[in-house]
Amino acid sequence: MQPFQFSRVGDLQSAYSAFCAADEGADEAHSRSQYLAGGTTLIDLMKLGVMRPDRVVNINDLDQTNAGRIEFAGNRLRLGALARMSTVADHPDVRRDFPVIAESLQLAASAQIRNMASLGGNVLQRTRCSYFRDTSYSNCNKREPGSGCAALDGINRGHAVLGISERCIATYPGDFAQALIALDAQVEVMGRKGPRELPLANLHRQPGQTPHLETTLGPGELITAFRITRAPFTRRSLFLKVRDRQSYEFALASAAVAIDLDRDTVKQARIALGGVATVPWRAHEAEASLKNRRLDETAMSRAADLAFADARPREHNAFKIELGKRTLIRALRQAAAMEI
Amino acid sequence: MASSNEDTGIGLWNRRNFLVTSVVSSMSITFLDQSPANAAPAATPDLRAPYATTIDVNGQRYHLAIDVRTTLLDALRDHIGLTGSKKGCDHGQCGACTVMVNDRRVLSCLTLVATLEGRNVTTIEGLSQADGTLHPMQQAFIDHDAFQCGYCTPGQIVSAVACVKEGHAETDADIREYMSGNLCRCAAYPNIVDAIKQAKTKMKEA
Numbered sequence: 255m256q257p258f259q260f261s262r263v264g265d266l267q268s269a270y271s272a273f274c275a276a277d278e279g280a281d282e283a284h285s286r287s288q289y290l291a292g293g294t295t296l297i298d299l300m301k302l303g304v305m306r307p308d309r310v311v312n313i314n315d316l317d318q319t320n321a322g323r324i325e326f327a328g329n330r331l332r333l334g335a336l337a338r339m340s341t342v343a344d345h346p347d348v349r350r351d352f353p354v355i356a357e358s359l360q361l362a363a364s365a366q367i368r369n370m371a372s373l374g375g376n377v378l379q380r381t382r383c384s385y386f387r388d389t390s391y392s393n394c395n396k397r398e399p400g401s402g403c404a405a406l407d408g409i410n411r412g413h414a415v416l417g418i419s420e421r422c423i424a425t426y427p428g429d430f431a432q433a434l435i436a437l438d439a440q441v442e443v444m445g446r447k448g449p450r451e452l453p454l455a456n457l458h459r460q461p462g463q464t465p466h467l468e469t470t471l472g473p474g475e476l477i478t479a480f481r482i483t484r485a486p487f488t489r490r491s492l493f494l495k496v497r498d499r500q501s502y503e504f505a506l507a508s509a510a511v512a513i514d515l516d517r518d519t520v521k522q523a524r525i526a527l528g529g530v531a532t533v534p535w536r537a538h539e540a541e542a543s544l545k546n547r548r549l550d551e552t553a554m555s556r557a558a559d560l561a562f563a564d565a566r567p568r569e570h571n572a573f574k575i576e577l578g579k580r581t582l583i584r585a586l587r588q589a590a591a592m593e594i
Numbered sequence: 595m596a597s598s599n600e601d602t603g604i605g606l607w608n609r610r611n612f613l614v615t616s617v618v619s620s621m622s623i624t625f626l627d628q629s630p631a632n633a634a635p636a637a638t639p640d641l642r643a644p645y646a647t648t649i650d651v652n653g654q655r656y657h658l659a660i661d662v663r664t665t666l667l668d669a670l671r672d673h674i675g676l677t678g679s680k681k682g683c684d685h686g687q688c689g690a691c692t693v694m695v696n697d698r699r700v701l702s703c704l705t706l707v708a709t710l711e712g713r714n715v716t717t718i719e720g721l722s723q724a725d726g727t728l729h730p731m732q733q734a735f736i737d738h739d740a741f742q743c744g745y746c747t748p749g750q751i752v753s754a755v756a757c758v759k760e761g762h763a764e765t766d767a768d769i770r771e772y773m774s775g776n777l778c779r780c781a782a783y784p785n786i787v788d789a790i791k792q793a794k795t796k797m798k799e800a
Contacts (some may be wrong), residue, residue, distance in 0.1 A: 297665070365753070
């Protein structure tokens with residue numbers, strides 16, 4: 255691990271100042287500072303030499319501010335970005351009114367990691383692409399822009415089929431962000447110009463020509479909270495995750511679904527897919543195809559086909575298209591059967 | 595002295611005592627090495643200068659001056675001399691290094707010790723009573739033969755104690771799910787589940 259300056263901060267303004275102190279002149283892709291929360295991604299990647307910050311700003315004390323709290327008032331749920339995954343997964347209000355959020359967190363990682371990892375860090379976690387994580391491969395456009403992509407013709411069984419480019423096919427590894435994007439979550443951010451907010455759908459960037467730019471956050475900008483509004487579909491919601499082993503594993507395919515059913519007719523549906531795409535993936539066409547339709551096998555199949563219509567497989571990951579469709583269909587079927 | 599080690603007895607010369615003594619001796623040398631650096635202020639910060647911090651482990655306070663990159667696991671094993679927590683993968687994938695921070699189980703290999711000021715760490719060494727009476731979970735692992743090689747066992751036991759306290763040990767399925775972060779290459783899993791069920795009952799009685 256490369257040496258770094260370390261600072262501990264107790265409030266948002268000091269966090270931003272400490273971050274920027276080491277970051278003057280750096281562009282957003284080459285930030286020399288990193289915020290440290292749970293550390294489950296950052297410390298791992300620093301040990302691997304994939305991330306090499308000059309300054310690490312410890313923001314864990316911010317969990318004593320409202321950036322660490324869970325608030326539910328009226329129809330609005332506000333999840334502080336420093337809240338830990340396990341705390342939110344076990345929260346009774348979240349479990350009752352937003353099961354897709356609780357399940358996406360509970361099915362992720364292990365109990366220890368969920369106790370450490372913050373919500374903000376979870377949403378920003380880096381890909382598990384083995385060519386990104388292994389610095390002995392010199393060609394990774396995410397690590398070294400312009401160096402190429404070893405995964406395109408490598409072992410790409412775990413890689414994405416949606417949202418890919420000829421420069422990067424790395425899968426977005428998280429689960430929670432799929433629940434957030436399905437429920438139209440808003441992200442609160444603190445930065446140079448003070449607080450701002452954006453839809454979660456606008457937070458992550460598809461790789462395109464610049465796979466090293468993963469988000470739309472500016473230098474030093476820090477996620478402080480996620481806001482979700484209760485809606486007719488949020489209670490009938492769930493997260494289904496399919497993986498190589500039953501627990502403590504990343505998704506091969508996952509689906510976050512939320513539906514508002516009037517008897518067996520869909521009034522509204524929300525669908526997001528994980529394990530198959532380069533970013534948290536909202537399946538708008540699939541959602542639209544279900545609106546005002548009876549939720550039968552034909553409708554679910556059609557929605558699944560639409561969700562993967564633009565999928566582009568490589569040598570080893572074509573199975574993800576069929577697996578992803580079946581995952582979505584099973585998730586819809588289970589959601590329809592939920593007692594709420 | 596950066597750490598204390600009252601259990602080092604001259605007459606009990608075993609591997610652990612040897613390691614603890616070696617660690618403490620080498621640390622004194624480290625301190626001597628660093629005194630000139632402290633005296634001469636540099637224009638650019640010396641990233642290798644020791645970072646002074648304090649941690650509380652098993653109810654005892656330790657003052658450390660360490661490389662800021664030091665993880666809690668390395669601090670416990672190499673600086674404090676508590677070698678119960680094990681280094682398996684060192685990347686948060688195996689659970690052998692599991693300890694509790696403020697009563698929540700975490701991975702000490704992915705925790706920088708510099709982030710722990712004011713927090714309480716409990717390791718496997720902190721579970722038994724002062725008179726040597728084992729924690730019900732330790733006794734249950736022995737009773738049910740819940741290990742073979744034993745390397746993952748300290749992490750399993752600390753994790754299992756937290757699992758019961760969290761209320762995630764109500765069913766076999768729950769135990770398996772909430773213990774999935776602790777890998778056992780000897781595959782003692784069925785026995786570990788049995789041990790946790792026995793200890794859960796004992797812990798509730800206590």
